[in-house]
Amino acid sequence: MDNLHIEILRRLVSFNTVTPAGIDIMLYCKELLESWGFTVKIHQSENVPNLVAYIGNGVKTLCIAGHLDVVEPGNNWQYEPFTLIEMDGKLYGRGTNDMKGSLSSMLASIHDFIQQSSGLSIMILLTGDEEIMTNNGMHSLMNYVTHFHKSFDLCILPESCSPGEAGEYIKIGCKGSMNIDISSHAPQGHVANIPNNHLHRFIDTVHKLIGLHIDDGNDVFEPSKLQLTSIDVDNNTRNIVPSNIFAQFNVRFNNVRTSEQIKLMFEKLVPSGINSNIEVLSEPFIGCSVEWQAKLRCIVGNSLNKNVAVGTFGGNSDAKTLHKYMNVVEIGTPLAQAHITDEFILKSDIDKLRSLYYDLISGIASQNWS
Numbered sequence: 001m002d003n004l005h006i007e008i009l010r011r012l013v014s015f016n017t018v019t020p021a022g023i024d025i026m027l028y029c030k031e032l033l034e035s036w037g038f039t040v041k042i043h044q045s046e047n048v049p050n051l052v053a054y055i056g057n058g059v060k061t062l063c064i065a066g067h068l069d070v071v072e073p074g075n076n077w078q079y080e081p082f083t084l085i086e087m088d089g090k091l092y093g094r095g096t097n098d099m100k101g102s103l104s105s106m107l108a109s110i111h112d113f114i115q116q117s118s119g120l121s122i123m124i125l126l127t128g129d130e131e132i133m134t135n136n137g138m139h140s141l142m143n144y145v146t147h148f149h150k151s152f153d154l155c156i157l158p159e160s161c162s163p164g165e166a167g168e169y170i171k172i173g174c175k176g177s178m179n180i181d182i183s184s185h186a187p188q189g190h191v192a193n194i195p196n197n198h199l200h201r202f203i204d205t206v207h208k209l210i211g212l213h214i215d216d217g218n219d220v221f222e223p224s225k226l227q228l229t230s231i232d233v234d235n236n237t238r239n240i241v242p243s244n245i246f247a248q249f250n251v252r253f254n255n256v257r258t259s260e261q262i263k264l265m266f267e268k269l270v271p272s273g274i275n276s277n278i279e280v281l282s283e284p285f286i287g288c289s290v291e292w293q294a295k296l297r298c299i300v301g302n303s304l305n306k307n308v309a310v311g312t313f314g315g316n317s318d319a320k321t322l323h324k325y326m327n328v329v330e331i332g333t334p335l336a337q338a339h340i341t342d343e344f345i346l347k348s349d350i351d352k353l354r355s356l357y358y359d360l361i362s363g364i365a366s367q368n369w370s
């Protein structure tokens with residue numbers, strides 16, 4: 001195996017692309033892909049640059065999508081975050097795991113694949129704001145792309161998404177997310193003269209919400225779960241009962257019940273006198289047909305010589321937008337290494353993903369798509 005994927009990663013990491021990514025990294029990708037024969041357009045939406053590249057004249061188009069922005073490195077890095085550093089079998093740098101490393105492997109395997117003729121066209125979609133997900137990233141890019149390309153079938157997103165080893169998981173969808181806020185307000189008083197302490201009642205409600213069993217999950221989704229993320233009473237004084245109490249929760253939920261049904265379950269637990277506000281941020285989805293799930297599971301299983309799991313582990317990505325247009329799956333690096341201080345990808349993983357993605361593209365090209 002040559003070092004093309006490592007050299008691409010070295011360049012990608014050298015751009016500080018704390019979200020949103022700047023134009024420089026897009027121009028580098030444009031130049032690289034044009035030198036391989038791709039037709040490339042940069043689509044700028046407000047302050048976010050995105051890129052679409054296309055090659056081939058086959059009737060079947062495989063989309064490959066990814067993001068070039070990264071999260072803030074923070075201050076505690078042992079290594080320089082925007083320089084690729086190789087040490088003891090690991091490649092360090094912000095974005096090496098999420099997702100410049102797997103994207104470099106994918107780009108190198110596309111480079112290898114297009115050396116031969118095939119009936120497969122390839123469209124590459126790169127975005128600059130996945131980590132904050134405004135409407136200027138994938139949403140805007142797909143609006144732009146659909147002006148000149150109408151039919152979409154399948155998209156592979158080489159994201160950081162595996163609950164275990166790199167490449168050994170096919171993510172086919174994602175849980176939904178909702179925020180719950182509850183609050184209670186009463187006149188502040190002396191602890192010696194409070195007949196009904198509203199803080200006690202509030203804590204009782206928090207317990208009921210935490211204790212609610214929402215569902216048991218199903219074949220592809222884990223059980224829905226609520227997490228308490230903050231309680232604030234704004235009080236440092238021992239002999240008063242505070243006036244304002246506030247708590248917030250986030251719920252990651254599956255498709256066993258609708259978001260409306262889950263909202264009602266929570267609302268029933270909140271007594272009068274305590275205010276509640278529930279906001280649904282995203283609905284759960286399965287983004288891939290069972291036929292493509294089976295085909296991809298077979299191709300990946302043959303390439304790695306082991307059975308791979310299919311599921312909906314982890315958080316949201318650009319799949320949230322892409323699944324509205326085509327089948328989409330995520331196959332990539334371990335999620336446990338995303339967004340960490342001294343982020344890295346194993347050298348063995350970046351090599352493994354390059355071979356896997358090559359087999360994946362070749363396997364997809366040889367499928368009957370009807």
Ligand SMILES: [Zn+2]
Nearest residue numbers: 098099159160
């Ligand atoms: Zn990512």
